[in-house]
Amino acid sequence: MKSVKGKVILIRLVSVLLMAFMVATTLSGTVFADDAALDPTQFNGKGNVTEAQGSVTNIIGGIITIAQVVGTGVAVIMLIVLAIKYISAAPSEKAEIKKSVTIYVVGAIVLFSASALLGIVKNFATSNIK
Secondary structure: OHHHHHHHHHHHHHHHHHHHHHHHHHHOOOOOOOHHHOOOHHHHOOOOOOHHHHHHHHHHHHHHHHHHHHHHHHHHHHHHHHHHHHHHOOHHHHHHHHHHHHHHHHHHHHHHHHHHHHHHHHHHHHHHOO
């Protein structure tokens, strides 16, 4: 019995840590209150930034941000669905749900790795487009 209780506590702990990580990554975006007053050349030291280059950078940055937000939202919703299924499941069904949790954790790790990689690509592209 102790090993079952230990596994339940471990699953709950991992779930709480995963939720905290997802909330932290969702809320950790760069936000400027008024970008109309900002001059891009004053931050990166590069001159001759054309309007077309700035708009392409903004579009790509917006697409990457949307992908990150949607991915994080899907991960949070899936975690909530799995938690509700686990809480309301009969003891015989909980083993099947635990397999789903393992798959979810692997998927969440891949999703957040891809999200972080998109952020790195975004920062690299915005700082190196000439």
